[in-house]
Amino acid sequence: MSYAGWIILTASLVGLTCGLIGVLLILRRMAMMADAISHTVLLGIVCAYLITRELSGIHMLYGAIIAGLITAVLVQWFHTRGVQQDAAIGVVFTTLFAIGVILIATKVGNAHLDVKHTLMGEITFIPWEKISIPILGDVPEAVVLLTIVLCIILFVIFAFYKEWKITSFDPALAASIGIPVVLMHYAFMSLVSLTTVAAFDAVGAIMVVAMLITPAATAYLWTDRLSWMFVLSSLFGILSSFIGYYMAVWLDTTISGAMAFSTGIIFMLSFIFSPRYGLIAKWFHNRRSSKSLGIFR
Amino acid sequence: MFDFQFLSYNAQSVLLSTFLLGIAAGIIGCFAYWKRQSLMSDALSHAALPGVVLGFAVLGEKNLFVMILGAAITALLGAWMIHLIRTSSRVKEDAAMGIVLSVYFGLGMMLLTFVNKMPNGNQSGLDSFIFGQAASMVNKDVWTMIGVATVVLIMMIIMFKEWKLFLFDPSFAKGLGLSLTKMNVIYMALLVLVIVVGIQAVGVILMAALLIIPSVSARYWTDSFKTMVILSALFGGGSGLVGTLISTLGSGWPTGPFIVITASLLFVLSLAVGRKKGLITLYLQHRSKQIFNGLKQMEEGQ
Numbered sequence: 001m002s003y004a005g006w007i008i009l010t011a012s013l014v015g016l017t018c019g020l021i022g023v024l025l026i027l028r029r030m031a032m033m034a035d036a037i038s039h040t041v042l043l044g045i046v047c048a049y050l051i052t053r054e055l056s057g058i059h060m061l062y063g064a065i066i067a068g069l070i071t072a073v074l075v076q077w078f079h080t081r082g083v084q085q086d087a088a089i090g091v092v093f094t095t096l097f098a099i100g101v102i103l104i105a106t107k108v109g110n111a112h113l114d115v116k117h118t119l120m121g122e123i124t125f126i127p128w129e130k131i132s133i134p135i136l137g138d139v140p141e142a143v144v145l146l147t148i149v150l151c152i153i154l155f156v157i158f159a160f161y162k163e164w165k166i167t168s169f170d171p172a173l174a175a176s177i178g179i180p181v182v183l184m185h186y187a188f189m190s191l192v193s194l195t196t197v198a199a200f201d202a203v204g205a206i207m208v209v210a211m212l213i214t215p216a217a218t219a220y221l222w223t224d225r226l227s228w229m230f231v232l233s234s235l236f237g238i239l240s241s242f243i244g245y246y247m248a249v250w251l252d253t254t255i256s257g258a259m260a261f262s263t264g265i266i267f268m269l270s271f272i273f274s275p276r277y278g279l280i281a282k283w284f285h286n287r288r289s290s291k292s293l294g295i296f297r
Numbered sequence: 298m299f300d301f302q303f304l305s306y307n308a309q310s311v312l313l314s315t316f317l318l319g320i321a322a323g324i325i326g327c328f329a330y331w332k333r334q335s336l337m338s339d340a341l342s343h344a345a346l347p348g349v350v351l352g353f354a355v356l357g358e359k360n361l362f363v364m365i366l367g368a369a370i371t372a373l374l375g376a377w378m379i380h381l382i383r384t385s386s387r388v389k390e391d392a393a394m395g396i397v398l399s400v401y402f403g404l405g406m407m408l409l410t411f412v413n414k415m416p417n418g419n420q421s422g423l424d425s426f427i428f429g430q431a432a433s434m435v436n437k438d439v440w441t442m443i444g445v446a447t448v449v450l451i452m453m454i455i456m457f458k459e460w461k462l463f464l465f466d467p468s469f470a471k472g473l474g475l476s477l478t479k480m481n482v483i484y485m486a487l488l489v490l491v492i493v494v495g496i497q498a499v500g501v502i503l504m505a506a507l508l509i510i511p512s513v514s515a516r517y518w519t520d521s522f523k524t525m526v527i528l529s530a531l532f533g534g535g536s537g538l539v540g541t542l543i544s545t546l547g548s549g550w551p552t553g554p555f556i557v558i559t560a561s562l563l564f565v566l567s568l569a570v571g572r573k574k575g576l577i578t579l580y581l582q583h584r585s586k587q588i589f590n591g592l593k594q595m596e597e598g599q
Contacts, residue, residue: 039502084330098503210399213396214395217392263400
């Protein structure tokens with residue numbers, strides 16, 4: 001496959017994976033948790049590197065999942081100790097991120113691992129780091145990693161579809177009919193960390209946040225059905241990676257930044273033009289209802 | 298007083314700047330805490346990035362005033378967008394903040410690549426806005442910091458009663474004829490002011506920490522708003538001072554993260570032994586109550 005092909009494929013996989021997880025994030029009102037985890041994953045990667053002294057995929061995955069879970073546990077713990085939820089998130093992720101930055105600056109700073117790279121990602125290098133797979137031939141490492149994570153996420157979401165639905169919309173009901181709500185919360189946090197770290201190498205932390213939150217929020221403006229929301233959110237994710245790539249090539253700028261920006265464009269368009277929840281639709285609806293009230297007056 | 302003669306003149310200015318920044322951020326952070334908008338500061342500091350870069354691009358050189366102006370414009374635009382998304386669609390506030398944060402940051406990165414291609418863009422040191430480079434601050438920046446800290450302090454002191462009403466009983470404040478919109482505008486303006494001046498010292502990503510952590514720590518020591526603000530300012534200023542000092546110990550050590558770590562250590566300390574809600578304090582109170590009850594029972598038994 002061509003160079004551009006691999007980049008678009010990688011980005012689309014990121015869009016698809018993040019789009020799926022993002023739906024649950026939006027519905028569970030944990031969007032800022034994703035922001036927090038995408039930052040603390042840095043500490044996980046640095047620690048994994050300090051222990052193993054190599055930057056291979058699997059150690060980084062472990063490190064990231066552990067860091068993500070620690071973030072989730074700490075936020076929850078502070079929250080039960082009376083700190084406001086968003087203040088708790090703010091304290092935990094900035095602290096862990098600062099530790100990560102300091103470790104990089106003082107201990108492990110080298111060509112392979114620098115903070116800027118992990119924040120912005122460097123998708124242009126993805127096609128060069130290939131590993132060979134029996135039937136498919138040489139495939140970039142990031143693509144393999146993303147495909148595996150996508151399969152895991154698809155499996156977990158659809159195997160427990162009903163459980164996710166109930167815990168997201170009505171946690172109290174879920175608890176009362178015996179669904180392990182707390183376990184699902186932490187399982188979900190692990191999935192978020194997994195997605196983040198898989199997407200991380202390709203597109204960086206900030207772009208992950210854009211891909212996790214924005215397509216799902218856009219889909220939320222179009223539909224009331226959970227199944228449709230999954231479909232639309234993945235589609236918006238893929239669409240923004242296409243738009244982002246071509247915009248970046250056209251303007252000769254950073255690909256991950258352009259992709260993050262294009263998720264925003266799609267959101268803004270939906271925000272204005274969505275047939276049910278858009279600004280224009282609402283405006284018409286308000287006018288019509290005030291007119292029909294006028295008849296009765 | 299303290300003897301900072303061992304530091305160069307420049308280092309002394311940096312020290313003073315981060316100290317003042319910490320104080321200003323500590324005060325505004327308390328407002329954000331009680332408005333339950335701690336993460337808003339995170340979103341706004343990310344939203345300031347495109348403005349900083351645009352400010353540079355317009356003039357083609359590093360002019361602090363123009364860059365701050367640009368940052369203030371995009372940050373306020375971001376704040377307005379969060380408000381708009383929250384009030385006129387079904388998307389919730391946290392998602393709205395996430396969207397603004399990441400999309401503006403993406404835009405900022407795009408603009409940054411354009412600027413880096415400009416003739417003198419490469420040496421602009423704009424990258425330092427992402428992680429902050431307090432060491433690069435010069436005498437002029439100290440004056441900016443002094444100005445900002447003074448403005449924040451004055452607004453805090455002369456409007457103290459209004460702030461209290463605004464934060465704790467908005468409907469009563471409205472009943473008294475206090476304009477909530479006006480208060481909100483002032484609050485937002487102060488928040489954005491502190492953020493845009495602060496990001497060059499500690500960076501876009503860690504600016505939020507300076508606003509959030511001192512106020513949360515102060516909450517563990519007191520129930521009075523006044524004491525909380527004073528403590529938060531002290532914690533903020535202290536972390537700025539100590540963090541900067543630590544970062545001068547090694548070459549190339551980033552200032553922002555060390556300031557944040559210092560603030561976090563203060564937070565952990567407050568969490569453990571804070572006078573009001575500290576964990577060890579609560580445990581000791583619980584124990585002494587038990588012992589007291591035990592003694593009472595023994596007395597009654599006799």
